[in-house]
Amino acid sequence: xxxxxxxxxxxxxxxxxxxxxxxxxxxxxxxxxxxxxxxxxxxxxxxxxxxxxxxxxxxxxxxxxxxxxxxxxxxxxxxxxxxxxxxxxxxxxxxxxxxxxxxxxxxxxxxxxxxxxxxxxxxxxxxxxxxxxxxxxxxxxxxxxxxxxxxxxxxxxxxxxxxxxxxxxxxxxxxxxxxxxxxxxxxxxxxxxxxxxxxxxxxxxxxxxxxxxxxxxxxxxxxxxxxxxxxxxxxxxxxxxxxxxxxxxxxxxxxxxxxxxxxxxxxxxxxxxxxxxxxxxxxxxxxxx
Amino acid sequence: xxxxxxxxxxxxxxxxxxxxxxxxxxxxxxxxxxxxxxxxxxxxxxxxxxxxxxxxxxxxxxxxxxxxxxxxxxxxxxxxxxxxxxxxxxxxxxxxxxxxxxxxxxxxxxxxxxxxxxxxxxxxxxxxxxxxxxxxxxxxxxxxxxxxxxxxxxxxxxxxxxx
Ligand SMILES: Cc1cc2nc3c(=O)[nH]c(=O)nc-3n(C[C@H](O)[C@H](O)[C@H](O)COP(=O)(O)OP(=O)(O)OC[C@H]3O[C@@H](n4cnc5c(N)ncnc54)[C@H](O)[C@@H]3O)c2cc1C
Ligand code: FES
Ligand code: FES
Numbered sequence: 001x002x003x004x005x006x007x008x009x010x011x012x013x014x015x016x017x018x019x020x021x022x023x024x025x026x027x028x029x030x031x032x033x034x035x036x037x038x039x040x041x042x043x044x045x046x047x048x049x050x051x052x053x054x055x056x057x058x059x060x061x062x063x064x065x066x067x068x069x070x071x072x073x074x075x076x077x078x079x080x081x082x083x084x085x086x087x088x089x090x091x092x093x094x095x096x097x098x099x100x101x102x103x104x105x106x107x108x109x110x111x112x113x114x115x116x117x118x119x120x121x122x123x124x125x126x127x128x129x130x131x132x133x134x135x136x137x138x139x140x141x142x143x144x145x146x147x148x149x150x151x152x153x154x155x156x157x158x159x160x161x162x163x164x165x166x167x168x169x170x171x172x173x174x175x176x177x178x179x180x181x182x183x184x185x186x187x188x189x190x191x192x193x194x195x196x197x198x199x200x201x202x203x204x205x206x207x208x209x210x211x212x213x214x215x216x217x218x219x220x221x222x223x224x225x226x227x228x229x230x231x232x233x234x235x236x237x238x239x240x241x242x243x244x245x246x247x248x249x250x251x252x253x254x255x256x257x258x259x260x261x262x263x264x265x266x267x268x269x270x271x272x273x274x275x276x277x278x279x280x281x282x283x284x285x286x287x288x289x
Numbered sequence: 290x291x292x293x294x295x296x297x298x299x300x301x302x303x304x305x306x307x308x309x310x311x312x313x314x315x316x317x318x319x320x321x322x323x324x325x326x327x328x329x330x331x332x333x334x335x336x337x338x339x340x341x342x343x344x345x346x347x348x349x350x351x352x353x354x355x356x357x358x359x360x361x362x363x364x365x366x367x368x369x370x371x372x373x374x375x376x377x378x379x380x381x382x383x384x385x386x387x388x389x390x391x392x393x394x395x396x397x398x399x400x401x402x403x404x405x406x407x408x409x410x411x412x413x414x415x416x417x418x419x420x421x422x423x424x425x426x427x428x429x430x431x432x433x434x435x436x437x438x439x440x441x442x443x444x445x446x447x448x449x450x451x452x
Contacts, residue, residue, distance in 0.1 A: 001341040001342075002320070003320035003322065005318070005319070005320055007300065007319060008302070010290065031363075034361055034362065034366070035343055035361055038343075038361040038362075038363075042342070051319070051363075080355075103431075104346070104431025105427075105428060105430065106343070106346055106356050106358045107358070109352070109356060110358070110361070192344060
């Protein structure tokens with residue numbers, strides 16, 4: 001399988017990259033790890049005239065803690081960079097674990113967190129846990145930059161609010177009041193399988209009471225979604241097995257999955273029930289895992 | 290990275306890479322995939338092509354020591370970096386310990402997945418010299434063996450660990 005012809009640019013700064021993107025509009029594409037883009041181009045689903053590589057923009061790499069902002073993840077960080085990040089391991093092991101259980105080692109060495117988000121695939125593994133942790137994304141364009149909650153980034157399958165001249169530069173996980181978080185992926189194999197259902201939760205527990213809960217679901221609606229009714233149902237109530245089951249039933253009713261080769265709509269809804277319950281239990285008992 | 294445009298307006302890039310310890314400057318078009326640069330231009334045909342979609346791992350090479358699928362990486366993206374292919378695993382006539390162990394454990398059937406398996410195993414042992422069976426299985430989970438020889442492959446990798 002060969003690729004069609006295209007021009008390749010590897011600018012050294014974000015500004016220059018945005019200018020190239022602005023000049024070529026929809027004829028240009030950003031190239032990060034290429035684990036999705038190369039395959040779409042091989043299949044002829046995309047045929048950009050210009051690829052703008054992020055390879056030489058060093059400011060997009062790295063993961064660190066910034067006082068007053070939180071954990072800042074450069075968009076070009078690979079999945080294995082997340083897995084191996086000491087900052088994330090210490091603060092949000094749940095994010096390391098989500099990255100660790102996706103794709104396979106070769107893909108994790110190349111695929112980036114920015115690509116996983118901008119792709120806007122409903123089954124993508126990183127958005128649910130990042131949404132549960134209130135993450136924001138920074139978009140840098142030719143005319144300036146903006147920061148918005150990741151939750152409002154997606155508009156549909158393969159669609160988001162990003163402009164053709166914009167680059168996702170960083171993901172920020174703000175300091176938490178939550179006491180625990182986790183992402184549970186249900187796939188048909190342990191490696192290289194997309195999520196049939198993905199459930200991320202972040203909970204704030206004090207004295208056996210769920211003060212606050214965030215539930216974010218993947219692969220069961222056109223975009224990653226919050227199960228807000230389930231969150232409301234359990235807010236302020238004492239933790240019991242029955243309550244967590246109720247939350248699962250409620251979340252299953254809120255989502256709108258499709259039937260496809262990986263699972264029927266009904267099966268996915270039932271798995272949302274099961275994994276919402278299990279994820280809540282794990283985050284309540286074990287912290288950020 | 291330097292680029293040259295010929296009379297017909299076709300642009301080519303001068304890519305500097307180190308392959309198996311040797312520095313090369315190669316001329317490629319933007320759409321040249323790393324796997325094709327290795328196989329077609331450098332004659333290193335030990336790197337295989339299976340799915341060409343990032344799923345099977347037969348095209349695995351080490352990029353700066355980390356396993357990647359060379360069928361989804363552009364050659365221009367490898368500029369300035371170091372690559373190890375299966376040809377670079379054995380030095381001179383002597384097989385590497387992992388290769389030896391694959392032979393001894395009958396971990397090679399048709400052999401198509403073997404270069405990728407060995408490179409994934411090599412990268413694992415470089416960062417974790419004494420992996421558990423679970424860690425070995427995890428490290429080769431991006432390498433599919435259609436002959437389904439996983440039992441012997443895992444055995445071979447485990448036997449090549451430690452001293
Ligand atoms: C075998 C295989 C298994 C996979 N398994 C999983 C899995 O289990 N879970 C999962 O979620 N995904 C999986 N994927 C999908 C994919 O690998 C990931 O989504 C990956 O994170 C994409 O990142 P990338 O850097 O390779 O993106 P690229 O392919 O480089 O880019 C993807 C898209 O995002 C755009 N883009 C990338 N970065 C930026 C940026 N910073 N700013 C603006 N636009 C940008 C590109 O223009 C392109 O449109 C798998 C893919 C393969 C091939
Ligand atoms: S040929 Fe590259 S992963 Fe299959
Ligand atoms: S030995 Fe035949 S594919 Fe693995």
